[in-house]
Amino acid sequence: MANVNHPRRVTIREVAAQAGVSVQTVSRVVNGHPDVSEETRARVQEVITRLRYRPNGIARSLAAQSSQMLGVVASGFQLFGPAQLLTGIEQQATELGWHLMLQIVDPAKPNDYDRVTANLISQNVEGVIWAYPELTGERERAFHQQIQPHAPIVFLSMGPQPGSAVLNVDNRYGARLATEHLIARGYRHIGIITGPMALWSAQQRKLGWQDALASAKLPHRSRQVVEGDWSAASGDAGLMKLVAQFPQLDAVFASNDQMALGVLKAADRLGRRVPGDLGVVGFDDIPESAFFKPALTTVHHELMELGRLAVRELHRVIQAKREGKPATATSLVLQPWLVVRESA
Template structure:
């Protein structure tokens, strides 16, 4: 029977002390980049698996992170979670994942459950963020459980946040339509309780103002990020503003549904109406015409938030940071020149 690989086996292969190997495993400083690389290679080659229980007893940690989200079936959020989970594993941690399915009371309950399970830190993904929830998060941080929010609805210096610059994203989307010669540009928003949606509205208004175009409330309709709401919003816009020749939909699902509504109304795409979406989901490139959209760095959202959370676990004196990532315009056929 093959004996279990030990930390001493790794140390002997690399030619360093077991203490140095331990420092690499626990992501401690004062180890050179070259030594760290050699130790990690030896761990991989030998198939060494650190004893989490022993590590936890030494460091007073469980090497477990909590993640709370509001909709596990959402493919966009799933991409963020997948990236976060891989980054956590790379750093020696594992996630416990909870989905509230848009029930605010469950979100607060999960925060309490995760803290009782002694997780080392918590990620919150796009949660609505009630005042009660926010105050509980602050109490967790006072107890030594750091929290990082991805796409937070709450903006506070007391909360670590990783997000995308949605003002710039909304501006880029509208600018693309303006450059294409569109004069009557409408918008389908997400739920206006969402800070992401509010910020994209701000970017849309900034681009219109810069181009000397008026903001008209009748050219704006609200959705809830779903296909159905995007379709209904487009029908509403065509009734209120039949002159529309450009549309910014705040996510790709609503943009694709709007395209269907426009075709059913006899509008040609993009000659009659040009469209820009947001997210760059896999469906966008296969739409007809292919959907011009704003690509969010979904993988980096998950990775950056996880790295920040582990940094806060390692440095209890670290102040909450706000990290703002940049989105990218992906031009395809739906934003044609008029």
């Protein structure tokens, strides 16, 4: 019974025996190395397909000292941003022949960082993409120190990291665009609902909002600011709080589209017409935002592309390392743009 489900796996030795060649020759055929005659190659190939031989990737990794694996540290796939990022990463990785080891860290568990680090090292990842946008400083440095000797790291959506590449969307610029658009449309009392302020991207978006107000000589006081958590619910609650603490409010920059949706909902409940009584701009340009009522004006950025770039950058560095060349990490910033619709 057990043997029915567990037929011994076909190994390279059996293929070699059947084909009447050495193990090494089979290896050469499998890996497409030269130095094997067409004739034997064909014979070996035939045996391989007949026996349905699949090289054992684990043994291969051990022998060749290369795992063909990239580690990805992320916060999950539920939010739009991370999901886009991971999609891009996954696509580019499989295109380049890398396997992915996905590590989701739970911010609630303080020693999750250690678990993740241990996993990455023990699985011999050859590179790491840090797509977890928190900046606690302390923990990151520890992570950095532990991983760096083993594998190069590319950071996404983070502040500058000495010695490593950081790829970013220019959140600050995007937020500035959004806010300037509100100003251009005549709004003067512009509040902001930020993301969780522990996140670099949320901080940057707030700074962009400040930039725009400052260069228009408009005030930005703390009562114009409410911190949200990216959810529509927090956007809704955020607007309620804003109008309470800042009654002259006539526009809101919501730091993502979900929160903007919440703002639209709350505005409706308050009897404030958008864009007439209240201007709203979001961030992300999620596919649904065009179908909000009114259609949401928002900031578009190419997160999927950012994910792809991260893999390519890592690939480049790893290749260079393999060839013994010194690899210089190159950071990069992608520019977002404004998508004007009806909400402002």
